[in-house]
Each structure stands twice: as structure tokens, then as C-alpha cells.
Amino acid sequence: MANTKSAIKTNRRTKKQTLVNKSRKSKFKSAIKKINLMIEKKDKKKALEFLPKLNSQLMRVAKTGIVKKKNASRNISRITKKINSL
Numbered sequence: 863m864a865n866t867k868s869a870i871k872t873n874r875r876t877k878k879q880t881l882v883n884k885s886r887k888s889k890f891k892s893a894i895k896k897i898n899l900m901i902e903k904k905d906k907k908k909a910l911e912f913l914p915k916l917n918s919q920l921m922r923v924a925k926t927g928i929v930k931k932k933n934a935s936r937n938i939s940r941i942t943k944k945i946n947s948l
Contacts, residue, residue, distance in 0.1 A: 883928055890923045897941055906948040913945065 864870045893916050900909040917938055924934035 883926075886923050886926065886928050889919060890929065893919050894937060894941070901941070901944050901948065904948055906945060909945045909948070913942065916941065 864873045897909055897912055897916050900912065920929075920934040920938055921931075923929055924931040
């Protein structure tokens, strides 16, 4: 249990930030699942339309530190390769 006033404030801020981070990570995961579904259905046109949005979302998440930048780059690279192979 937090004893000092600053520790209580930090605790409150951490709880709020945890919710924000969970929401961002969830959006990140659902975007990857969405494009993987398009790839499974071999829908190249829709996948290519969604790719810039995905790229933007992944880099935004990486910028805020939810996932590492190289992790996001690796995901984008792999997905782009899959789309090009369709």
C-alpha cells in the first residue's frame, strides 16, 4: 500500500496508463489478425489497401513503447512478404 502522497498519485497514474497500454496493444494485435485473415483468404487487393494503415498503427504502438520498434518492423516486413507472394 502506498504511504506518501506522491506514491498514491504515482499508483493512480500507473493504473490509468496500464489501461491505455492494454487498449493500444489490443488494437495492435487485432490489426495483425485482420490482415492475416485477408492473407488467408488470398484477398490481395484489400490487404494492399489495409497495409499503410497497419504500418501506421504498428509504428505508433512502437513509438509509445508498447512493443519494441524492431518487433513492429519485423511484423510489417513479414506481412508485406506474405502479401507480395499472393
